[in-house]
Amino acid sequence: MIAPPVFPTFQGAYAAVLRHVTAHHEHVNTARGNDSHEIIGASFRLSDPRQRALYLEARPVNPVYHYAEALWYVGGLRNLDLIGHYANRRRADSRDGTTIEGSSYGARIFAPQPDGGPSAFDRALELLRAEKDSKRAYMPIFEARDLDEIGHPDLPCLVGLHLLARDGHLHMVTYMRANDANRGMVCDVYSFTLIQEFAAVLLGLRLGSYTHHVGSMHVGVRDLERAGRVVEETDAAGATAAPLFPAPVMPFGTTWQHIRTVLVHEELLRTNQVQYTPDDVAGLNLPPYWQRVLLLFEAHRQLVNCPADPVDRQVLDALEPGARWQFERRWPTRVTAGAVA
Missing domain, CATH: 1.25.40 (Serine Threonine Protein Phosphatase 5, Tetratricopeptide repeat)
Known part of the structure; x- marks a missing residue:
């Protein structure tokens, strides 16, 4: 089996995915009226998940939202108060106007069980403390009940997160049913790698690699022009361009x-x-x-x-x-x- 391509930074992986999908797409997908160019089955790996940030003139990002979403997840929250404040568009995902169910991944990972039992995250970390080479520290997100309401936009794109402790490092593998390479993937990778780093800190392990697997990797037709500008900017900088800034390191004393x-x-x-x-x-x-x-x-x-x-x-x-x-x-x-x- 061939391993996915490895990138030292997410910016490099992001540009490579956009380049591949825009130049070699396999399908034109029109699900729910959102026309997109699609690749089926896409993967990449980051050797340093801390290098999660984009520094691109062609793709200005919102650093406030990145941390807000990651903290919304880690806090195990479903309510709109936090996430809707930093991104009003997220209110469209709510069925009742006050909470988000499908894409509130943190509620499925970090919230205690309905019977008061420990969260999936806590159980995964406890497993890795007890069995350091375990392959079982998988935190599922997508459930069979998510297929019940056809047509509603609030379905989890994330299938699950898999933690693997190896040789003193904590690696993570993410499985997604679908990912918008230009939009959602940027925020997703930021949040998921931050969750990985937090887990490594709590376990006292060094940060390992991050692997991202996607069933349907796509770029919206409306975003093709911007994706092209990103590819041009990264091509001009060169494939070996170093990040503009050193990545901040979450302190080992974080609790x-x-x-x-x-x-x-x-x-x-x-x-x-x-x-x-x-x-x-x-x-x-x-x-x-x-x-x-x-x-x-x-x-x-x-x-x-x-x-x-x-x-x-x-x-x-x-x-x-x-x-x-x-x-x-x-x-x-x-x-x-x-x-x-």
């Missing part, structure tokens, strides 16, 4: 209490009950890694609640450099000149 603290203060910022300076956040007993995540939410709070003003330069300069670069390109009219990344 569930840190995650809970971040979620508590994210809600306070989201609901505009507080406003924080870097000094304020430094006093919250969080590692610098998580302080910078909270400062992203503070920057977003200012975007939403102070629409006539530029975002506080002191807050922006305190961000992780790669996230600051992304923020400034996503909202160029809301930033002033400041520190050079």
Whole structure:
């Protein structure tokens, strides 16, 4: 069996997938009116899952949403309050206007069982602590009941996550029934690799490789032009181009209490009950890694609640450099000149 192609960064894998699907698609898929070019059965591997971020002029990303979605998952949440705030489009996924069921992957992984038993994530980690070479640490997402409601957009694209501890490293394999290579894949890989890194920290293991398998890999026809610009930009940079910024490393001391603290203060910022300076956040007993995540939410709070003003330069300069670069390109009219990344 041939292993999937390996990339040192997600940006390289992303460009390669877009290049392949746009140039060599096998089908034109018209499911639910969303025309797309499709490849059946696509895979790639990241040798360093921390290199999950995109730094592309042709594809500005939202670093605030990346962390918001990852924390929504890790928090085991279903409600729209958090995720709908950072991406209003997610409200269309809700059946009742208050929760999301199918694509709330975190609720299926991190929430306790209905009988009060441990979550799938906790059970997977406990298995790996007891049997270090286990092949059974698989966390299923897609269920038979997800096939019951034909036509509803809120079905899990994620089939499951598989953790494998080998030689002191934690590897993860992701299985997806479908992935929009230009849109959803960017956020999915970010969240899933962050979950992998958190699991490695909790297990005291080094971060291993990340493998992404997809049944239907596709690019929407409406996105073909932008996908072409991404391919052009990455081709011009060269296949061996180094990332613009070093990847932030989740500290080995990260605990569930840190995650809970971040979620508590994210809600306070989201609901505009507080406003924080870097000094304020430094006093919250969080590692610098998580302080910078909270400062992203503070920057977003200012975007939403102070629409006539530029975002506080002191807050922006305190961000992780790669996230600051992304923020400034996503909202160029809301930033002033400041520190050079």
